[in-house]
Amino acid sequence: MRLGVIADRLVLIDGETAVDLEQAGNGRFPAEPAQLFDDWGALAGWAATVEPDGPRLSLDQLQNPVPAPRQVFGVGANYRDHLAEASGRTVEDLEQFLPEDPLIFTKFRSCLAGPADVIPLPSRNVDWEVELVVVMGRHAERVSEKDAWRHVAGLTVGQDISERVLQMAGPAPQFSMGKSFPAFGPMGPVLVTPDELHDPDDLELGCTLNGRVMQKGRTSGLIFSVAELIARISAVCPMLPGDVIFTGTPAGVGAFRKPPVFLKPGDTLTSWVKGIGELRNPVVAGHGYPETGEGATS
Numbered sequence: 001m002r003l004g005v006i007a008d009r010l011v012l013i014d015g016e017t018a019v020d021l022e023q024a025g026n027g028r029f030p031a032e033p034a035q036l037f038d039d040w041g042a043l044a045g046w047a048a049t050v051e052p053d054g055p056r057l058s059l060d061q062l063q064n065p066v067p068a069p070r071q072v073f074g075v076g077a078n079y080r081d082h083l084a085e086a087s088g089r090t091v092e093d094l095e096q097f098l099p100e101d102p103l104i105f106t107k108f109r110s111c112l113a114g115p116a117d118v119i120p121l122p123s124r125n126v127d128w129e130v131e132l133v134v135v136m137g138r139h140a141e142r143v144s145e146k147d148a149w150r151h152v153a154g155l156t157v158g159q160d161i162s163e164r165v166l167q168m169a170g171p172a173p174q175f176s177m178g179k180s181f182p183a184f185g186p187m188g189p190v191l192v193t194p195d196e197l198h199d200p201d202d203l204e205l206g207c208t209l210n211g212r213v214m215q216k217g218r219t220s221g222l223i224f225s226v227a228e229l230i231a232r233i234s235a236v237c238p239m240l241p242g243d244v245i246f247t248g249t250p251a252g253v254g255a256f257r258k259p260p261v262f263l264k265p266g267d268t269l270t271s272w273v274k275g276i277g278e279l280r281n282p283v284v285a286g287h288g289y290p291e292t293g294e295g296a297t298s
């Protein structure tokens with residue numbers, strides 16, 4: 001099953017078009033995105049058997065499929081190749097330095113955005129991080145790794161946009177603030193249930209900046225897998241239906257390039273996970289972006 005949101009209403013994706021979920025289900029399922037997980041089990045069962053019927057909607061208007069999660073979890077340094085670039089080590093040298101615990105933070109919910117939304121830059125130090133985003137379907141509290149996937153509703157594509165100076169500013173790094181400016185969390189274009197994917201633990205993902213490939217990896221390269229993340233997080237925080245996890249990014253972010261590359265007004269950032277879809281976010285100068293002098297747009 002592939003689900004999305006168009007005009008703030010839930011839709012069921014059927015090939016190259018979509019149908020309104022509430023209409024297709026004759027009122028049995030909600031229109032309101034925040035209610036998507038209220039009867040998730042019944043919806044999944046129904047969608048597997050039904051031929052969706054109703055007026056066809058264009059996929060051009062897709063919005064964030066999960067616009068109002070109650071909790072947003074982020075994971076830092078969760079791919080070997082990214083940890084290697086961030087720590088200045090080779091992937092081969094890394095084994096003895098692999099973390100025993102995942103680095104968890106939050107992206108505050110007001111930063112979430114849609115698959116085609118504009119990203120306003122607050123500074124010249126804004127970087128990209130393509131990520132697989134996990135969406136929880138069931139309440140998960142102290143679940144085991146073995147049981148973890150049963151609590152997942154589906155997967156989507158995310159960008160963990162990051163202001164690198166604020167991320168490291170203060171007495172200790174504060175990832176949550178540096179990663180939570182408006183539109184720093186584009187998601188979409190659709191929510192895909194795991195059964196639609198050949199191997200949900202091994203998905204190709206990547207991003208391009210103005211058509212140039214900047215990141216390309218596979219989720220099989222995660223240090224802490226989706227199941228292990230759910231086990232680790234739910235051991236502390238009960239996870240609620242609709243909660244999302246930004247699972248981490250592979251190598252190729254801008255900050256560790258020589259010289260570093262950061263987003264600038266006029267850029268287009270395209271992010272994809274094979275089998276799920278693509279985000280395409282234009283970048284503009286936002287409030288606080290320097291207009292002249294040091295750090296000005298050329």
Ligand code: ZN
Nearest residue numbers: 129160248249
């Ligand atoms: Zn990230």
